[in-house]
Amino acid sequence: MSIIGTAGHVDHGKSTLVAALTGRDPDRWAEEKRRGLTIDLGFAWTELAPDLVVGFVDVPGHERFIKNMLAGVGALDVAMFVVAADEGWMPQSEEHLAVLDLLEVRHGVIALSRVDLVDEETQLLAELEIAERVAGTVMEDWPVVPVSPITGSGLRDLTAAIAAAVRSAGPSADSGRPRLWVDRSFTIAGAGAVVTGTMTGGTLTRGQEITLFPGVTPLRVRNLQVHEHDVETIGPGTRAAVNVTGGGLGTIVRGSMLGNATQFRTTLRVLAELRTVRTLEAPLTGRGAYHLHVGSGSWPVEVRVVGSAAIDGTGVVLIDLPAAVPLVMGDRYILREAGRRAVVGGGQILDPHPARKVDPAAIPRLRRGLEASPDERAELLLELRGQGTLVDLATDSGGGAVTGLVAGDTAIADWKVAELQVDLHESVARYQEENPLRPGAPKAELTGSIGVPGAVLDALAADADDLLDDGATIRTVDFSGGWGPAQEAEWSAARQTLIDAGLAVPRASQLGLGAETFHSLLREGKLVRIDDDLVYLPEQIDVITGHLSGLQDGFTVADFRDALAISRRQAVPLLEWLDGNGWTTRSGDVRRVRKRRNGQTPGDAPTP
Numbered sequence: 001m002s003i004i005g006t007a008g009h010v011d012h013g014k015s016t017l018v019a020a021l022t023g024r025d026p027d028r029w030a031e032e033k034r035r036g037l038t039i040d041l042g043f044a045w046t047e048l049a050p051d052l053v054v055g056f057v058d059v060p061g062h063e064r065f066i067k068n069m070l071a072g073v074g075a076l077d078v079a080m081f082v083v084a085a086d087e088g089w090m091p092q093s094e095e096h097l098a099v100l101d102l103l104e105v106r107h108g109v110i111a112l113s114r115v116d117l118v119d120e121e122t123q124l125l126a127e128l129e130i131a132e133r134v135a136g137t138v139m140e141d142w143p144v145v146p147v148s149p150i151t152g153s154g155l156r157d158l159t160a161a162i163a164a165a166v167r168s169a170g171p172s173a174d175s176g177r178p179r180l181w182v183d184r185s186f187t188i189a190g191a192g193a194v195v196t197g198t199m200t201g202g203t204l205t206r207g208q209e210i211t212l213f214p215g216v217t218p219l220r221v222r223n224l225q226v227h228e229h230d231v232e233t234i235g236p237g238t239r240a241a242v243n244v245t246g247g248g249l250g251t252i253v254r255g256s257m258l259g260n261a262t263q264f265r266t267t268l269r270v271l272a273e274l275r276t277v278r279t280l281e282a283p284l285t286g287r288g289a290y291h292l293h294v295g296s297g298s299w300p301v302e303v304r305v306v307g308s309a310a311i312d313g314t315g316v317v318l319i320d321l322p323a324a325v326p327l328v329m330g331d332r333y334i335l336r337e338a339g340r341r342a343v344v345g346g347g348q349i350l351d352p353h354p355a356r357k358v359d360p361a362a363i364p365r366l367r368r369g370l371e372a373s374p375d376e377r378a379e380l381l382l383e384l385r386g387q388g389t390l391v392d393l394a395t396d397s398g399g400g401a402v403t404g405l406v407a408g409d410t411a412i413a414d415w416k417v418a419e420l421q422v423d424l425h426e427s428v429a430r431y432q433e434e435n436p437l438r439p440g441a442p443k444a445e446l447t448g449s450i451g452v453p454g455a456v457l458d459a460l461a462a463d464a465d466d467l468l469d470d471g472a473t474i475r476t477v478d479f480s481g482g483w484g485p486a487q488e489a490e491w492s493a494a495r496q497t498l499i500d501a502g503l504a505v506p507r508a509s510q511l512g513l514g515a516e517t518f519h520s521l522l523r524e525g526k527l528v529r530i531d532d533d534l535v536y537l538p539e540q541i542d543v544i545t546g547h548l549s550g551l552q553d554g555f556t557v558a559d560f561r562d563a564l565a566i567s568r569r570q571a572v573p574l575l576e577w578l579d580g581n582g583w584t585t586r587s588g589d590v591r592r593v594r595k596r597r598n599g600q601t602p603g604d605a606p607t608p
């Protein structure tokens with residue numbers, strides 16, 4: 001199915017033509033009927049030719065309602081541009097032409113209406129004027145069809161011309177990314193919230209889950225209607241009413257959007273290419289009060305011109321939005337200046353999440369990216385950003401996937417991989433230099449200093465032949481642990497001190513070991529820590545546990561101290577350590593041995 005949008009100056013006969021073509025009056029509101037003036041969007045449909053059902057979105061032509069007009073033309077396949085033969089080209093003819101041109105609505109017809117009111121010469125002049133005005137625009141090759149819905153003349157030709165335009169436009173594209181910009185929303189007692197809009201990009205099916213943007217509210221499609229009939233599913237190019245249910249709906253406003261949560265994300269700033277309209281009075285600068293129109297929505301925005309002071313022709317702008325809007329690369333927009341009360345330009349979104357500082361070199365690449373496939377766009381965004389999550393790259397590019405280094409949910413551009421490898425090697429080297437006795441740089445520290453998630457760090461380490469990843473730390477393959485002659489000398493002196501002391505060893509802090517050396521010895525098991533200030537060699541621990549077999553059940557700290565010829569300073573922490581390691585158990589002031597060095601527990605029967 002296809003959607004045809006009307007366009008043209010107020011009172012040129014748009015609504016009358018839609019009514020004549022469809023048999024349905026698109027002006028819905030009492031006020032519209034009373035004043036004979038379209039204020040808001042109107043909708044009608046008909047079977048234009050056998051098997052060619054089309055929907056019409058009828059827009060207001062009055063300049064005051066341009067906002068409503070723009071809400072209706074965001075998802076058009078084909079346009080019916082109307083010029084009254086008796087009035088000729090008027091301001092909103094020009095403005096609506098600019099809109100269709102900026103949105104690149106490629107297919108359509110020009111209805112030269114109200115021909116019953118003019119003579120042949122005036123009609124001819126009107127046709128010449130139209131040809132002049134549309135030259136060089138999207139409308140250049142559209143057929144001009146003289147018509148009068150009042151007398152009925154030309155209606156058959158108009159129908160045929162629209163049918164031909166619809167056929168040459170082809171079916172609305174299905175990219176598996178359903179998107180419906182809400183242009184109306186209301187509540188029906190007993191059914192709940194209903195939104196209407198033009199379906200693009202994919203399908204919606206009764207019962208499915210869908211998300212309302214910008215709030216990212218999960219909803220369920222309860223019912224679907226096309227042309228006032230219930231349907232199971234709607235495809236692209238369909239005007240539909242969608243009955244949704246879900247928590248916290250509140251009021252759904254025009255400019256909201258239905259889509260999949262995994263396929264769209266909102267933004268507050270976009271980088272966009274901008275083409276100004278040919279009627280622009282003064283070059284476009286950042287100083288105007290602008291409104292951005294995308295889909296069915298409009299937002300007051302701040303505009304900054306990038307790379308020059310002003311734009312007259314084409315340029316690039318950064319647009320700051322006052323609220324989150326789900327936008328992707330390639331989305332088309334219109335910019336209106338409230339002060340001039342006029343459409344001043346429009347174009348396509350280049351990057352829905354631009355870098356804080358725009359790189360001028362990125363702009364021509366992004367512009368070329370507009371012609372590219374979603375996959376190519378995703379690669380381009382990755383290339384420009386260096387890294388990004390797969391979901392963000394897919395949503396921003398309109399469904400693209402990237403190749404190359406992917407770690408967990410993060411993709412990294414090749415140049416960024418090279419840069420991160422340099423960072424990683426530098427960080428590891430620095431760490432090893434500053435902590436020569438540690439086993440390597442802890443990963444938790446590296447993820448912070450390099451600024452990547454753990455999965456990326458792992459992938460980088462796996463990729464580097466000269467790095468070793470032991471799970472907790474990363475070190476260079478040639479890292480010896482930095483155990484030099486100075487540490488060796490400290491250690492052998494301390495070891496001798498311990499041996500010379502028997503079991504009555506000095507305090508650990510008096511062994512003359514540096515903190516790094518000390519911790520390294522503990523880590524390697526060359527020293528056994530009993531408490532903060534007491535250590536033994538492993539062979540001394542063997543001697544101590546060997547003494548246990550000589551002790552009777554119910555031995556005291558003093559018994560233990562005397563048996564080992566040590567002082568209370570060593571005996572108390574040693575016994576606590578023995579308790580903790582299952583050698584002894586304490587009850588009150590006395591202990592009993594649970595385990596002896598020969599492996600027998602005291603209660604075991606003696607082996608024969």
Ligand SMILES: Nc1nc2c(ncn2[C@@H]2O[C@H](COP(=O)(O)OP(=O)(O)O)[C@@H](O)[C@H]2O)c(=O)[nH]1
Binds near residue numbers: 115
């Ligand atoms: N004589 C004549 N009047 C027309 C024709 N088409 C529209 N009108 C009248 O022009 C006025 C504006 O038409 P309308 O469809 O509301 O214009 P719109 O603002 O473009 O939607 C109405 O009074 C119509 O009856 C036509 O072909 N011939």
Ligand SMILES: [Mg+2]
Binds near residue numbers: 014015016060
């Ligand atoms: Mg109208």
